[in-house]
Amino acid sequence: MTAAPLLRVDGLRTVFRTGAGTANAVDGIGLHVDRGETLALVGESGCGKSITGLSLMGMVPRPHGSIAGGRIDLDGRDLLQLPARQLRAVRGDRMAMVFQEPMTSLNPVFTIGNQIVEAILTHRAMTRRDARARATALLELVGIPDAGRRMDDYPHRLSGGMRQRAMIAMAISCDPDLLIADEPTTALDVTIQAQILALLRRLQREREMGMILITHDLGVVAETADRVAVMYAGRIVESGAVRQILRAPQHPYTRGLLQATPHAPTGAGRKGARLTEIPGLVPSLYDMPQGCAFEPRCPLADASCRRSRPTLSPTGEDRHVACFHAG
Amino acid sequence: MKRLRAFWRHYRRNLAAVIGLAILSLVLLMALSAPLLFPTDPWEIVARPFIWPLQDWSYPLGTDMLGRNVAAGIFHGAQVSLLIGIIATIAALFVGVLVGALSGFYGGLTDDVLMRLTEIFQTVPAFIFIFVVVAIFNPSVQIIVLAVAIVSWPPIARLVRGEFIALRNRDFIQGCIAIGMNDLRIIFVQALPNALAPVIVTASVTVALAILAESGLAFLGLGDPNVMSWGTMIGAGRQVLRQAWYLTAIPGIAVLLTVLALNLIGDGLNDALNPRLRGRS
Numbered sequence: 210m211t212a213a214p215l216l217r218v219d220g221l222r223t224v225f226r227t228g229a230g231t232a233n234a235v236d237g238i239g240l241h242v243d244r245g246e247t248l249a250l251v252g253e254s255g256c257g258k259s260i261t262g263l264s265l266m267g268m269v270p271r272p273h274g275s276i277a278g279g280r281i282d283l284d285g286r287d288l289l290q291l292p293a294r295q296l297r298a299v300r301g302d303r304m305a306m307v308f309q310e311p312m313t314s315l316n317p318v319f320t321i322g323n324q325i326v327e328a329i330l331t332h333r334a335m336t337r338r339d340a341r342a343r344a345t346a347l348l349e350l351v352g353i354p355d356a357g358r359r360m361d362d363y364p365h366r367l368s369g370g371m372r373q374r375a376m377i378a379m380a381i382s383c384d385p386d387l388l389i390a391d392e393p394t395t396a397l398d399v400t401i402q403a404q405i406l407a408l409l410r411r412l413q414r415e416r417e418m419g420m421i422l423i424t425h426d427l428g429v430v431a432e433t434a435d436r437v438a439v440m441y442a443g444r445i446v447e448s449g450a451v452r453q454i455l456r457a458p459q460h461p462y463t464r465g466l467l468q469a470t471p472h473a474p475t476g477a478g479r480k481g482a483r484l485t486e487i488p489g490l491v492p493s494l495y496d497m498p499q500g501c502a503f504e505p506r507c508p509l510a511d512a513s514c515r516r517s518r519p520t521l522s523p524t525g526e527d528r529h530v531a532c533f534h535a536g
Numbered sequence: 537m538k539r540l541r542a543f544w545r546h547y548r549r550n551l552a553a554v555i556g557l558a559i560l561s562l563v564l565l566m567a568l569s570a571p572l573l574f575p576t577d578p579w580e581i582v583a584r585p586f587i588w589p590l591q592d593w594s595y596p597l598g599t600d601m602l603g604r605n606v607a608a609g610i611f612h613g614a615q616v617s618l619l620i621g622i623i624a625t626i627a628a629l630f631v632g633v634l635v636g637a638l639s640g641f642y643g644g645l646t647d648d649v650l651m652r653l654t655e656i657f658q659t660v661p662a663f664i665f666i667f668v669v670v671a672i673f674n675p676s677v678q679i680i681v682l683a684v685a686i687v688s689w690p691p692i693a694r695l696v697r698g699e700f701i702a703l704r705n706r707d708f709i710q711g712c713i714a715i716g717m718n719d720l721r722i723i724f725v726q727a728l729p730n731a732l733a734p735v736i737v738t739a740s741v742t743v744a745l746a747i748l749a750e751s752g753l754a755f756l757g758l759g760d761p762n763v764m765s766w767g768t769m770i771g772a773g774r775q776v777l778r779q780a781w782y783l784t785a786i787p788g789i790a791v792l793l794t795v796l797a798l799n800l801i802g803d804g805l806n807d808a809l810n811p812r813l814r815g816r817s
Contacts (some may be wrong), residue, residue, distance in 0.1 A: 225739055266708065266713075266714055268713055268714065270705075271643060271644060272643050272644040297718060298716060298718045299716070299718075300713070300714060300715065300716035301714060301715035301716030301717070302716060305715070306714040307715065308707050308714075309707075310712065312708050312709040313706060313707040313708060314710075315711075316708045316712075316726055316730070317708075318730055319597065319726075319729075325576065327715075327717070327725075327726075328715045328717075331715055331717050332716060333714055365630060376711070379711070380714075446607040469658075495802050501736050
């Protein structure tokens with residue numbers, strides 16, 4: 210690691226306090242993303258990957274959720290220390306987010322163009338007319354045909370894929386350094402998924418953006434990411450370059466995920482091999498085991514796993530695993 | 537324009553709502569044409585008292601106990617009654633929307649404080665409250681409007697709050713936050729238009745309630761005695777109810793029809809606005 214990364218997260222903890230107790234949805238995670246790099250954040254539903262994305266944006270759901278500790282350095286500035294007004298200036302401008310559900314992510318009462326123009330004018334001082342020209346160019350850039358006319362369409366007139374393109378246009382409207390894409394293709398048809406991923410990848414390369422791709426789909430990871438961080442129960446259990454993780458997973462959870470994925474590029478999910486499920490469920494966040502959170506479901510678990518929780522330790526260059534039996 | 541046409545297509549399917557709209561248009565026309573058709577002051581004594589309706593064609597609705605033209609009163613009263621209803625509703629909407637939007641959007645402590653405040657107003661029976669306010673101050677149109685507005689905003693606030701609680705978690709509002717838009721812009725520019733349909737429906741009923749409240753007050757003798765509203769006419773007619781029931785009945789029917797029309801319109805708006813919003817989101 211030579212220059213400081215674009216985004217560096219250390220010890221980030223996001224907790225939810227509800228009647229049922231306190232849940233550590235994100236439990237002290239660290240990660241970094243460079244310019245022009247895509248980090249995939251992978252895990253099952255409820256592992257905290259989406260909350261991580263929201264935490265980075267400073268959008269933890271109120272009133273129960275809050276960030277309990279850690280640092281989020283974007284270009285050397287700790288976002289957690291910024292007052293609300295300055296954080297708002299960063300959001301949308303330096304970092305932007307694409308959501309999962311394109312059908313509900315656009316305001317039904319405004320035209321597509323109007324919404325992109327709003328996004329631009331939030332951060333840029335320019336005339337409405339200039340903003341409109343820029344919005345039209347953005348729609349063209351994300352591959353919406355007949356962009357000039359689409360500008361005046363209401364969201365319900367667009368297909369899911371087109372809406373997601375419009376969402377992406379809105380997200381990159383102020384040239385952010387970091388783009389967080391939370392399951393951007395989950396709600397789309399498979400053919401459209403590939404197009405959207407290709408689009409994201411192209412934009413990310415052309416604009417030298419850092420990207421965090423939140424997904425549960427290892428196929429998407431293989432296609433799009435440079436590095437991977439696998440999350441389980443609010444923690445990162447394994448991280449490293451995408452090839453290493455997919456070819457030679459070291460954490461039993463990562464292995465389990467790969468074996469449960471059809472058409473996985475590597476591992477036991479190869480053609481012809483049977484899919485294996487990971488037995489059991491993710492432990493409740495309100496009732497975490499004292500030891501390794503994966504221990505109840507882990508084929509390798511022994512007494513030491515029950516006693517204490519393994520920390521994320523380096524096992525190679527930019528490669529970390531949190532398991533006593535890694536390898 | 538396109539939307540307006542689509543809206544009308546939905547609206548006209550409801551016959552009752554179309555009739556309501558026709559009645560209200562008529563009342564509106566009466567209000568607007570009053571100075572032209574009855575240029576003389578409706579308070580002016582123009583003939584002998586107690587001419588019954590349909591007896592003298594110069595005074596088709598008759599004259600009252602002082603010989604004032606009832607038809608002129610009805611036309612000028614339409615102006616006053618509509619105005620009272622509309623101004624009270626606008627005031628109630630202003631407060632209700634503001635309180636409800638902030639409460640629903642921010643939740644937490646803001647919500648607790650604002651909703652407890654709203655409940656304080658809601659626990660007092662509406663008409664009794666209006667009655668007390670008007671009795672304490674002098675019964676003028678301004679005080680009546682104020683009193684009606686005070687009892688009308690809490691239901692609107694609760695309605696808007698509910699809409700905003702649902703809206704706050706909608707993805708497109710989260711998207712606005714992610715874009716870095718400031719809260720006031722999100723609340724009033726992005727979220728509010730999505731919450732308007734039920735508010736418009738409630739507003740039409742609030743106008744009706746305001747008109748009804750004014751008439752009720754006047755019947756009990758607490759109307760503004762200096763302004764010719766339908767309520768004033770009812771209040772005056774009450775004293776001679778046995779000799780000349782038409783003096784109470786005619787403005788009473790005017791109130792009835794107007795309130796009925798507003799309620800029918802409210803139903804129609806509800807039908808026309810809601811499924812469309814559901815279909816679009």
